[in-house]
Amino acid sequence: MALMVLIALLALGTGLLLWLPKYRLQRALARPFPRHYAEILRKNMPAYSKMPADLQLQLKRLIQQFLHQKKFVGCDGLNITDEIRVTIAGKACLLLLNRPTPAYPNLSFILVYPSAFIVPRSEIETGGLVTHGDQTLLGESWDDDRVILAWDHVRRSNAESDPGQDVVLHEFAHQLDSASGSTNGAPHLTSRARYARWSSVFLQEFALLQEAAQHRSASVIDHYGATSPAEFFAVATEAFFEKSQQLGQEHPALFAALREFYCVDPREWQ
Ligand SMILES: [Zn+2]
Structure with a gap:
């Protein structure tokens, strides 16, 4: 009898664990989209204001999901604000509109630096010689679980000030590309x-x-x-x-x- 109770409790516990993330996501999506989030989108993502209402609605829902599931990490002393989170989430989710696809399931972390960041690089040259050096980057996408971005460049990347270039769209396109294997x-x-x-x-x-x-x-x-x-x-x-x-x-x-x-x-x- 005690064994049956134990098995039942274990089954219940496992069920709860499976159910919990889905329940939490549903709760996050049920919350109203904060007004100041929409203001951030209007300011930093000019396309948002011109989109039809149904796409705006979809985008807001995707942003809520993205913000619920991904963790933002400030690097080099950068304080992560709502402006940083919503701007990056908005541009990343632009690539998911109208598509029945999960929101970057392999991605867990978005690391944000105040400006361009330096990464060490090693290259194997012809003949097997390995050279080491530093590279300055504005963004980087990893196959495993993270995207790294320079915030000052993200903020500048919009259709009005720097047409044709957008580091967030660029790095998240790499994420979609790597998701294929x-x-x-x-x-x-x-x-x-x-x-x-x-x-x-x-x-x-x-x-x-x-x-x-x-x-x-x-x-x-x-x-x-x-x-x-x-x-x-x-x-x-x-x-x-x-x-x-x-x-x-x-x-x-x-x-x-x-x-x-x-x-x-x-x-x-x-
Ligand atoms: Zn690239």
């Missing part, structure tokens, strides 16, 4: 046919950008994307959301592939 410029797509279409368009556009970078000719897509297919996907994502009209006109096939993947058309709110 490898960070190679192809995020998770739903069918073989879509992968085939994606690789045909992206390889062609990647080659065009490499050529533009080589000749230093102007491009709506940042030349940095020519360094690898993964960087190409990240900068193409920035251009898709930040320079959508120009990207649509100059690279219609790439724009169509990104619109199919992201399930939104940012031209509607620019």
